[in-house]
Amino acid sequence: MGLLRIISALTVLAAVLGLTYGSVLNVNYNQPGHDVSPILWGIFFEEINHAGDGGLYAELIKNRALSPKRHGSNLDGYAVVKSEGVDGRIYVSRENPLNSVLDTSLRVNVDSNVAAGQRIGVSNNGYWGIPTRPDYTSYKASFYAKAVGGFTGPLTVQIESTNGSVVYATAQVPSITEEFQKYEVTLTPTPALIQTPSLDNVFTITANGPLTTNVSIFFNVISLFPPTFKNRPNGLRTDLAQKLADAKPSFFRFPGGNFLEGATIEERFAWEDTIGDIAQRPGHMGPWGYYSTDGLGLLEYLEFAEDLNAEIVLGVFTGYALNGESVPPEEMGPYIDSVLNEIEYIIGNTSTTWGARRAADGHPEPFNLTYVEIGNEDWISNDYHLRYAIFYDSILARYPQMEIIATQVVDSRPIPVIDDHFYPGFGWFPDNHRYYDNAPRNGSKIFVGEYATRDNISPEEYANTAAAMDDAAFMTGIERNSDIVIMACYAPLFGHLNNLAWQPDGIYFNGVQSFATPAWWVQHLFSVIRGDTYIPTTSDADEQKFFHVASRNSDTNTLILKMVNTDQNDIQIETVTLEGVTSTRGGTLTVLTGGRWDQNELAEPLRVSPKSQAFNVTSNSFSYTAPAFSLSILEIQL
Ligand code: AHR
Numbered sequence: 001m002g003l004l005r006i007i008s009a010l011t012v013l014a015a016v017l018g019l020t021y022g023s024v025l026n027v028n029y030n031q032p033g034h035d036v037s038p039i040l041w042g043i044f045f046e047e048i049n050h051a052g053d054g055g056l057y058a059e060l061i062k063n064r065a066l067s068p069k070r071h072g073s074n075l076d077g078y079a080v081v082k083s084e085g086v087d088g089r090i091y092v093s094r095e096n097p098l099n100s101v102l103d104t105s106l107r108v109n110v111d112s113n114v115a116a117g118q119r120i121g122v123s124n125n126g127y128w129g130i131p132t133r134p135d136y137t138s139y140k141a142s143f144y145a146k147a148v149g150g151f152t153g154p155l156t157v158q159i160e161s162t163n164g165s166v167v168y169a170t171a172q173v174p175s176i177t178e179e180f181q182k183y184e185v186t187l188t189p190t191p192a193l194i195q196t197p198s199l200d201n202v203f204t205i206t207a208n209g210p211l212t213t214n215v216s217i218f219f220n221v222i223s224l225f226p227p228t229f230k231n232r233p234n235g236l237r238t239d240l241a242q243k244l245a246d247a248k249p250s251f252f253r254f255p256g257g258n259f260l261e262g263a264t265i266e267e268r269f270a271w272e273d274t275i276g277d278i279a280q281r282p283g284h285m286g287p288w289g290y291y292s293t294d295g296l297g298l299l300e301y302l303e304f305a306e307d308l309n310a311e312i313v314l315g316v317f318t319g320y321a322l323n324g325e326s327v328p329p330e331e332m333g334p335y336i337d338s339v340l341n342e343i344e345y346i347i348g349n350t351s352t353t354w355g356a357r358r359a360a361d362g363h364p365e366p367f368n369l370t371y372v373e374i375g376n377e378d379w380i381s382n383d384y385h386l387r388y389a390i391f392y393d394s395i396l397a398r399y400p401q402m403e404i405i406a407t408q409v410v411d412s413r414p415i416p417v418i419d420d421h422f423y424p425g426f427g428w429f430p431d432n433h434r435y436y437d438n439a440p441r442n443g444s445k446i447f448v449g450e451y452a453t454r455d456n457i458s459p460e461e462y463a464n465t466a467a468a469m470d471d472a473a474f475m476t477g478i479e480r481n482s483d484i485v486i487m488a489c490y491a492p493l494f495g496h497l498n499n500l501a502w503q504p505d506g507i508y509f510n511g512v513q514s515f516a517t518p519a520w521w522v523q524h525l526f527s528v529i530r531g532d533t534y535i536p537t538t539s540d541a542d543e544q545k546f547f548h549v550a551s552r553n554s555d556t557n558t559l560i561l562k563m564v565n566t567d568q569n570d571i572q573i574e575t576v577t578l579e580g581v582t583s584t585r586g587g588t589l590t591v592l593t594g595g596r597w598d599q600n601e602l603a604e605p606l607r608v609s610p611k612s613q614a615f616n617v618t619s620n621s622f623s624y625t626a627p628a629f630s631l632s633i634l635e636i637q638l
Pocket of ligand 1: 046048256257258259376377450491492502
């Protein structure tokens with residue numbers, strides 16, 4: 001049999017076996033290219049899908065702060081607690097405001113005598129259940145309360161099962177008065193009662209009999225926190241914050257997204273209302289179908305960026321809301337002042353008005369801020385050229401060191417950085433992985449501020465493996481072009497399984513558990529395994545299916561090769577050649593792969609997750625088979 005016949009027989013066999021083979025991949029280590037942007041991979045947080053309230057923000061009480069502005073008579077989450085035979089009600093009291101911001105309270109009205117051994121009060125079932133978890137070893141509960149009708153306490157504070165049969169933790173406030181005061185207790189659950197995480201629980205505050213019918217007890221700002229990330233007060237949920245920290249993001253974009261703009265100008269992210277004492281934060285209606293407490297406010301965002309050691313990318317409200325309302329230029333004054341004050345709050349020293357306010361709020365040290373984004377997705381407005389110019393001029397006049405990010409190309413002012421967003425269906429990212437290859441090198445830098453493969457998504461689907469690999473294909477192009485693409489982040493970041501307004505998301509959770517999607521693992525891997533210098537690569541493998549990018553990490557003296565296979569068949573690279581590499585000290589191979597529609601879920605959170613193993617590289621030439629639907633990352637020690 002001649003050589004050609006053998007080759008053709010092998011080709012047929014390979015096709016039958018579903019194997020693409022015979023390609024080469026050259027890694028031109030001897031021709032290093034541009035610097036990889038040092039802040040290339042980061043995160044974008046927006047209050048969507050209960051990403052914050054009920055999610056990253058660790059507050060466990062739903063509807064914590066009551067005010068008519070926010071809730072009308074809405075007592076969502078609350079219920080009256082009363083022993084059998086006791087009569088009582090809860091309702092919103094407008095006559096007993098906590099303060100001028102939260103100008104109502106929750107009233108517990110005792111409508112019958114309560115005998116010794118009986119109780120009456122209020123429960124809250126949190127965001128789809130109050131969580132008990134073995135690692136939640138203590139909770140901080142606090143609330144404002146007062147009583148009339150001769151009741152002076154005590155109040156019993158508990159975490160208990162929904163049916164009341166198990167009390168996990170209990171504490172007492174010995175006495176209360178006729179004036180609102182803040183009360184704080186620590187709740188320490190009995191460890192033996194919490195073997196596994198549970199959400200079938202409520203938080204209760206009750207008064208014990210004997211009580212008479214003329215007693216009323218009033219509450220507001222009822223709050224319950226488990227241990228928080230880095231033990232910050234008013235802090236973040238540990239498992240969710242840790243997942244983000246584990247990805248070592250270089251920057252943190254916030255607060256939106258549509259959440260920044262609001263459905264109306266009134267419902268924008270008004271940062272001034274999100275700082276200071278939580279009892280002074282009115283909250284506001286967000287554009288994703290629920291109220292935000294704004295407990296996760298500007299300072300909490302900034303402190304999280306600090307904890308992540310991440311660059312801040314601040315989105316500022318610039319006079320446009322999602323309903324199409326635009327602030328006319330002549331009325332823009334207060335909005336300009338607001339943005340300048342916001343920047344002063346972040347970077348001003350304590351001798352400035354807003355720097356002093358930040359210090360009073362608990363953070364005397366100024367933060368570093370370079371990137372300020374003017375609005376969000378302003379291609380939907382028709383006056384961005386005007387608004388961009390106004391804010392560009394005002395910000396740079398006061399803070400010339402800022403890098404301004406535009407959300408839409410306009411010619412009214414220079415655009416130092418442009419924010420591009422992509423939410424395509426399957427195939428678009430692989431087809432367009434060269435999107436930035438020919439972008440002008442002397443124009444704007446690029447920030448890919450939101451992207452995700454978004455196709456065939458039903459409520460039961462959470463970013464499957466194929467979608468993740470499409471993202472990864474595009475990301476090889478981002479890294480290859482990271483001389484002009486300086487930052488990129490996936491969106492949305494989080495989805496609460498009980499309230500999904502947008503699919504897919506990077507990380508899903510309920511009140512006690514969370515899991516990363518394959519798409520998030522792609523983000524994680526591209527971010528944690530990074531080089532500082534781009535190394536050009538070429539291959540004759542099918543460019544519709546096989547994607548590659550390389551870099552060198554000078555700190556660790558490592559050559560990093562990222563390969564993505566978006567196809568349903570393995571792709572064999574017969575010869576990977578490391579041009580210019582004379583010796584190696586071994587390597588590590590990390591692979592993320594799964595079936596096309598495989599996804600992670602609560603029951604199997606790590607079904608599609610990265611696996612690492614030693615990779616024996618003894619010369620500068622070797623073969624590699626990229627599994628179907630895979631991201632492979634080779635780290636070769638030089
Ligand atoms: O990420 C979800 C939404 O997508 C963002 O709020 C908005 O910026 C984009 O349209």
